[in-house]
Amino acid sequence: STAVAIGEQVDYEIIGIDPGAGIMKATNQAIETYGLADWKLIEGSGAAMTAMLDKAIKAEEPIIITGWTPHWMFAKYDLKYLEDPQKVYGEAEEIHTVARKGLKEDHPTAYEFLDRFEWTSDEMGAIMTAIQEGQDPAEAAKAWAEANTDRVDSWTQGLTPVDGDKLKLSYVAWDSEIASTNLLEYVLESKLGYDVESLQVEAGPMWTGVASGDVDATAAAWLPLTHADYWDKYGDQLDDLGANMTGVKTGLVVPAYVNIGSIEDLK
Numbered sequence: 001s002t003a004v005a006i007g008e009q010v011d012y013e014i015i016g017i018d019p020g021a022g023i024m025k026a027t028n029q030a031i032e033t034y035g036l037a038d039w040k041l042i043e044g045s046g047a048a049m050t051a052m053l054d055k056a057i058k059a060e061e062p063i064i065i066t067g068w069t070p071h072w073m074f075a076k077y078d079l080k081y082l083e084d085p086q087k088v089y090g091e092a093e094e095i096h097t098v099a100r101k102g103l104k105e106d107h108p109t110a111y112e113f114l115d116r117f118e119w120t121s122d123e124m125g126a127i128m129t130a131i132q133e134g135q136d137p138a139e140a141a142k143a144w145a146e147a148n149t150d151r152v153d154s155w156t157q158g159l160t161p162v163d164g165d166k167l168k169l170s171y172v173a174w175d176s177e178i179a180s181t182n183l184l185e186y187v188l189e190s191k192l193g194y195d196v197e198s199l200q201v202e203a204g205p206m207w208t209g210v211a212s213g214d215v216d217a218t219a220a221a222w223l224p225l226t227h228a229d230y231w232d233k234y235g236d237q238l239d240d241l242g243a244n245m246t247g248v249k250t251g252l253v254v255p256a257y258v259n260i261g262s263i264e265d266l267k
């Protein structure tokens, strides 16, 4: 059957990303829930996953990856999510901004901006695509902000800039969060006068850094399901500023030419 063909053709491998990502826990859960005993989830990174996707598509070979929206790959390639009838990957996920306890008192201007910050997958996609086409992430964020002054103003109007106060952000090297963190850094520095250090870390340290107060904030919290484990552990030690983006999703993704439609077809 097609499922045997697909399993054989991809050596029963699902190409994943960094092991701490919530999508990796969800995919291990999918392997169990859908009874995919022969299948293996390959750990790596977002960059390695997109490199393998590009190689497979150039050779029009089948591949199954852990994917998420927003991501530039959906604009670049003809891809589809596999149906997830058991809803292992959840439904309407959101990206939240979370801050350390005390940020509101210590840095009210930064706190208010981070609390107001919200944008769409199309807006993030514009920065992500520029980066994917070779632009430096900080330059891509700056260019977007300068072309969208109305949006930046809506997040900063009436706020009193500071004079070089230091701020620490953390994020994981997912293409979506590289875009959002560079934008936050640009606005905090160029409009609000902060001296920002953005730390690229794994998902676990991203959460523990904010929970412990070592890091001031992150805009990379995928909730309610994707980062549920981290939220259960650290949620009461940090300040959830709410969604900075809604309508996001994660799941298993294949090129459109792969003729399966559901995770159930892998069995």
Ligand SMILES: C[SH](C)CC(=O)O
Binding pocket: 017, 020, 021, 022, 023, 024, 068, 174, 176, 203, 222, 226, 227, 250
């Ligand atoms: C890879 S998604 C941006 C987030 C996650 O799965 O942890």
